[in-house]
Amino acid sequence: MRQEDRFDVGRLRERFSERFGRPDLPSEAFFAPGRVNLIGEYTDFTGGLVFPCGVDRGTLLIVRRTHDSRYRLASTNFDLTAELGQHEIDRTYGDNWINYPLGVFDRFRREGVELDGMDCLYTGNIPNGAGLSSSASIEVVTAFAVNELFGAKRSLLELVRLAQAAENEFVGMQCGIMDQFAVAFAEPDHAMQLDCGTLEHRQVPLALAHHALVVSNTNQRRELNESAYNERVAECARALAALRERLPIAALGELSAEDFIAHADALAEDPVAARRTRHIVEENARVRAAVPALESGDLAAFGQLMNASHESLRDLFEVSSEPLDHLVRIARDQPGVLGSRLTGAGFGGCTVTLMPSEGVSAFERTVEREYRDATGLTADFYTIRPGPGVGRADGAGWRS
Ligand code: GLA
Secondary structure, eight states: OOOSSOOOHHHHHHHHHHHHHHHHHHHHHEEEEEEEOOOOOGGGGGGGGEOOEEEEEEEEEOOOOOOEEEEEESSOSSSEEEEGGGGTTTHHHHHHHTTTHHHHHHHHHTTOOOOEEEEEEEEEEOTTTSSSHHHHHHHHHHHHHHHHHHOOOOHHHHHHHHHHHHHIIOOOOOSSHHHHHHHHHOOOOOEEEEEETTTEEEEEEETTEEEEHHHOOOOOOOOOOHHHHHHHHHHHHHHHHHHHHTTTOOOGGGGHHHHHHGGGGGGGHHHHHHHHOOOOOHHHHHHHHHHHHHHOOOHHHHHHHHHHHHHHHHHSOOOOHHHHHHHHHHHSSSTTTEEEEEEETTTSSEEEEEEEEHHHHHHHHHHHHHHHHHSSOOEEEEEOOOOOOOEOOSOOOOOO
């Protein structure tokens, strides 16, 4: 990946002072990671199971409360900056990253927290729109910072819900809770099994023996992602409505494999909804099998479930893309690879591959060449090091 590998909090503070002046007013530093989902894709908004981990890349925010009813928002990653007054922060600002913090401000205000001005400088090293939750990372770091600066006293789970609501209602992406939850609750060297229906979750040590999880970015430009995503949400709602005529379920994630088979005729006239439902039922079963496989050291079984997940996302849920399929196919041909699948919302973005650690350099070289031959695109690679969730960033570097 091309972004800087490590943040320098001191350097960002200097840039903050250069941009906003007022060195007399104190500022604070916060960090939230991105996330990689290992298995359990497109199950969260139907109350299903997911298995993500935080990564050691994310968003660093230097921020201060200004008491002047002005909101100055800047990022080192984009040219666009905004300075808005108190009455301009309740609506979207074009179609860009600023809507993520604005959505969070809006939620706090709707919940009765009076905001009175902030200077915010963001920097991120997660590739945008690559399926690694750069948006949830911005939302959650903002929510955490506002909570601290304005003494809003929200719990971490309340901040997660608030950030998700910001994305659903302000940005207009009907996402589930996985990304915001993972970014907030991530723990180093663990992935979390999360039941998105009950929010019960369990941290599972990522004991990979001599294996690594490698993220490969297609660098495919993602278009129509948001509308295609919302379309999937609507298709699942349609399936649920049809099944509820027969079954007392509140969410598709509650549907058992037996009931799906027994009531298949309820979806007979809507083959699209039937395919989406089958993916959800089977993907939940895969998460249920994958986590114990990992815990018992059966990495081969975990890899096979990753492969099956990709096939299902490609054929039943229809969220893959040609570059993603090429990247997965090429990855699986490399020595020792146990599994490879798209991760995140698909339609481009990244894959995640489970493979022997010692082969990673050769893998990157060969996959890069073969992928370029197949698609004309250049892939980026990154080995996952599961890092901590949202929090304050220390002075020397967020990873002390
Ligand atoms: C996006 C959404 C998540 C989840 C994934 C697919 O990342 O934000 O809520 O639905 O796609 O698993």
